[in-house]
Amino acid sequence: MFGKAITPACKYCEEGIGSKRDGIITCKKFGEVRAEDYCQNFDYAPLKRVPVKSFPGLANHLANHFANHFESSPEN
16 A cells, blocks of 8 residues: 555654644654654554545545436336
8 A cells, every 4th residue: 555665754753742733643652753754763653644535536536426326217
């Protein structure tokens, strides 16, 4: 899903805990740090990673599909 190349970042680290402030992670070892920072203690936590949802043209495709489907449906 993400490939094997993982750029270390505190937001993906086992030691990091999300914060209410955007772009800030609370590290168990260093306190508040920027989400994009990392250190030698980086321990990748795959469940903290969120895939980017990108489906270009899907909304238009679905709208056209359902519009055509309902136009060609027999009336009861």
